[in-house]
Amino acid sequence: MDKKLNIFKIKLYALAILVLLNNSCTTILTTRERLNLSENKILITLDDGPSELQSVDNEILDILKQHNVKACFSLVTYKLKGNGEILKRIISEGHSIAFHSRNHELYLTKSLIQFESEKQEFEEVLYQEIGYRVKITLFRPPVGILTNSFKNKLTANGTKILYATHNPTDTFINKNSSPKYIENLINYFDKKKGGILVLHNGSELFPRPTEYDFIDVNSAANREWVPEALEIIITTLKNRGYQFVSIDELL
Ligand SMILES: [Zn+2]
Numbered sequence: 175m176d177k178k179l180n181i182f183k184i185k186l187y188a189l190a191i192l193v194l195l196n197n198s199c200t201t202i203l204t205t206r207e208r209l210n211l212s213e214n215k216i217l218i219t220l221d222d223g224p225s226e227l228q229s230v231d232n233e234i235l236d237i238l239k240q241h242n243v244k245a246c247f248s249l250v251t252y253k254l255k256g257n258g259e260i261l262k263r264i265i266s267e268g269h270s271i272a273f274h275s276r277n278h279e280l281y282l283t284k285s286l287i288q289f290e291s292e293k294q295e296f297e298e299v300l301y302q303e304i305g306y307r308v309k310i311t312l313f314r315p316p317v318g319i320l321t322n323s324f325k326n327k328l329t330a331n332g333t334k335i336l337y338a339t340h341n342p343t344d345t346f347i348n349k350n351s352s353p354k355y356i357e358n359l360i361n362y363f364d365k366k367k368g369g370i371l372v373l374h375n376g377s378e379l380f381p382r383p384t385e386y387d388f389i390d391v392n393s394a395a396n397r398e399w400v401p402e403a404l405e406i407i408i409t410t411l412k413n414r415g416y417q418f419v420s421i422d423e424l425l
Pocket residue numbers: 221222274278316317378
C-alpha cells in the first residue's frame with residue numbers, strides 16, 4: 175500500500191504542476207498576510223470527514239472543547255450518512271462546516287449550477303441527519319485546486335472559499351511517521367506567525383482505502399493519530415503565545 179501511495183503522491187503533484195502551469199487554475203494556498211489574519215492567530219480546519227472511525231471525531235471534539243477552540247470541518251456528502259450525532263456535536267459545540275464536494279471529486283469542469291445543486295444536496299443530507307436546516311456558505315475544494323473562472327463565479331455567488339496557508343500532506347502520514355510531521359507543522363506555523371492549519375480526520379486517498387486500511391494503524395488511511403496530534407499542536411502553540419480563532423474572524 176505504501177508504494178501505491180507514493181506513486182499516487184507523485185502523480186498528484188505532477189497533475190497539480192500541470193494544472194497550475196496551464197495558468198487557468200489556482201490553488202487555495204495563500205499566506206496569512208493575504209487573509210488579513212493578524213500575527214499569532216491560527217484557524218484549525220479538519221478535512222475529509224466525518225471520519226471513518228467515529229471515535230476519532232469524538233476525541234477531536236473533546237480536545238477542541240477542552241481547549242475552547244472553534245474549528246472548521248470540511249465534510250464530504252456521502253460521509254454524512256449515519257453520522258447525525260457527530261454532526262450535531264460539531265454544530266452545537268460552535269464549530270463551522272464547509273462543503274467539500276459530494277464524493278471528493280475535483281471541480282475543474284463543473285458548472286456553477288452543478289455546484290449549487292450539489293451543495294443543496296449536501297444541506298439536504300445534513301438536514302436528514304440532524305433534523306434542522308443549516309445554510310452552508312463555505313467551500314473547500316478537494317485537493318485545493320479550482321479554475322480561476324470557477325473561483326470568480328463562486329465568489330460572485332456569495333460562496334466563501336476556505337483557504338489554507340500550508341500544503342497539507344498529513345494524508346500520507348501514519349502513526350509512526352506522525353511525530354516528525356507534527357513537529358515540522360508546529361515549527362512551520364511558528365515561523366509563519368500563524369495561519370490556517372489543515373489536518374485530515376477522514377481519509378479520501380486514491381485508490382480508496384478498504385475497511386482493513388481504516389483499522390490498520392500502519393495505514394495512512396487510519397486517522398487515529400490525529401486527535402493526539404491536535405492536542406500537541408494546540409498545547410505547544412498556545413504555550414508559544416498563539417491564539418486559536420474561529421472562521422468568523424476571517425469572513
Ligand atoms: Zn479533501
